[in-house]
Amino acid sequence: MLAVAALLTGAISSTVQAGPTLPSSLPSYELEWAWAPLELGSDIRVAPLVVMGPLPDLEPVGFLGEQLEGNAAYLRQLRGSQVAAVTESFSDALPGALASALPDGWNGHFSDARTTASTRTQLAAGLDGRRSLDSALQLAVDRLPGEVVLFRWISDITAEPLATTTAPGTTLRAADRLVYVDEHTDPVLAQATVGLALVAADGEVFLRYEDRYSFVITGSNTALRAGRDLARKLVTDLHPLLQEPTVATAFGP
Numbered sequence: 001m002l003a004v005a006a007l008l009t010g011a012i013s014s015t016v017q018a019g020p021t022l023p024s025s026l027p028s029y030e031l032e033w034a035w036a037p038l039e040l041g042s043d044i045r046v047a048p049l050v051v052m053g054p055l056p057d058l059e060p061v062g063f064l065g066e067q068l069e070g071n072a073a074y075l076r077q078l079r080g081s082q083v084a085a086v087t088e089s090f091s092d093a094l095p096g097a098l099a100s101a102l103p104d105g106w107n108g109h110f111s112d113a114r115t116t117a118s119t120r121t122q123l124a125a126g127l128d129g130r131r132s133l134d135s136a137l138q139l140a141v142d143r144l145p146g147e148v149v150l151f152r153w154i155s156d157i158t159a160e161p162l163a164t165t166t167a168p169g170t171t172l173r174a175a176d177r178l179v180y181v182d183e184h185t186d187p188v189l190a191q192a193t194v195g196l197a198l199v200a201a202d203g204e205v206f207l208r209y210e211d212r213y214s215f216v217i218t219g220s221n222t223a224l225r226a227g228r229d230l231a232r233k234l235v236t237d238l239h240p241l242l243q244e245p246t247v248a249t250a251f252g253p
Contacts, residue, residue: 042107042108042109042147043108043111043145043146043147043148044108044109044110044111044146044147044148044149044150044198045110045111045112045113045145045146045148045149045150046095046110046111046112046113046149046150046152047113047115047140047144047149047150047151047152048091048114048115048120049087049088049090049091049152049153049154050120050123050124050127050151050152050153050154051087051153051155052124052127052128052153052154052155052156053155053156053157055083055084055087055157056080056083056157056158056159056190057080058076058077058079058083058159058161058188059076059161059164060072060073060076060077061161061164062163062164062183063163063164063165063166063167063168068183071183072184072186075183075184075186076161076186079161079186079188079217080159080188082188082217082222082223082226083157083159083188083190083223084223085223085224085227086157086190086192086215086217086223086226086227086230087154087157087227088223088227089223089224089225089226089227089228089230090152090154090194090227090228090230090231091154091227092227093227093228093230093231093232094150094152094196094231094234094235095110095150096231097228097231097232097234097235098150098196098235101235101238110150111146113144113146113149115140119139119140122136122139122140123136123137123140123151123153127153127155128155133197133208134205134208137151137197137199137208138199138203138205140199141199141200141201141203142203144201146201147201148198148199148200148201148206149198149199150196150197150198151196151197151198151199152194152195152196153194153195153196153210154192154193154194154195155192156191156192156193156212157190157191157192158190158191158192159188159189159190159191159217160188160189160190161186161187161188162174162179162181162186162187162188162189163181163182163183163185163186163187167181168181168182168183169181169182174187174189174214174216175189175214175215175216177216177218177221179216179218185218185219187216187217187218188216188217188218189214189215189216190214190215190216190217190226191213191214191215192212192213192215192230193210193211193212193213194210194211194212194213194230194234195208195209195211195234196208196210196234197209207238209234209237209238211237213230213233213234215229215230
């Protein structure tokens with residue numbers, strides 16, 4: 001992971017609104033951590049996922065530039081839908097991945113929050129660099145219930161059907177998986193920047209983190225699995241930052 005970490009020590013003031021829907025059954029991962037960034041509160045509200053940028057459009061083209069037809073064209077269209085569905089899977093899985101990382105002694109709970117269109121606009125401005133992300137998070141947290149708000153986002157999703165660049169019948173490694181490439185499997189290699197922030201009701205940013213990850217969509221590695229894996233990778237990579245009892249921020253290249 002290429003990430004630059006910086007420790008911040010100040011408190012920040014407030015302002016927000018939020019709202020997603022948590023899955024009825026959150027995925028559980030066995031992460032052994034001994035420190036929680038949530039000492040000030042146990043009521044964590046989860047804001048809706050913010051998706052930045054357009055979703056990729058997969059061209060129905062084969063290795064030799066030919067237009068795909070029939071079942072091959074249908075499968076390519078399906079793979080595009082699966083890449084898009086990773087955002088929802090990631091959104092649903094992240095609160096559970098984070099909850100499983102907290103110590104057994106933490107007795108808090110996660111619940112939904114609802115955000116207004118103006119709040120989402122403010123967050124988008126912070127994520128695309130038009131304003132400070134910290135100030136956007138502070139604005140977003142005003143008037144929200146709960147003691148802590150979890151924000152999560154995904155941006156700059158790119159995707160490439162491996163069958164357009166790799167000869168049929170090839171086996172290769174993509175995103176730490178061995179995949180077989182032909183028009184019947186049509187694996188897609190994708191990348192996305194994902195991040196999260198934990199912000200107190202008074203505007204203090206406990207933690208914010210962002211990095212870029214690769215994932216592959218195949219017949220067996222579905223959008224549901226890929227999204228859960230993204231959430232798990234993000235939470236696992238937070239471990240070095242959680243060794244410091246201060247506000248932490250990190251962004252990948």
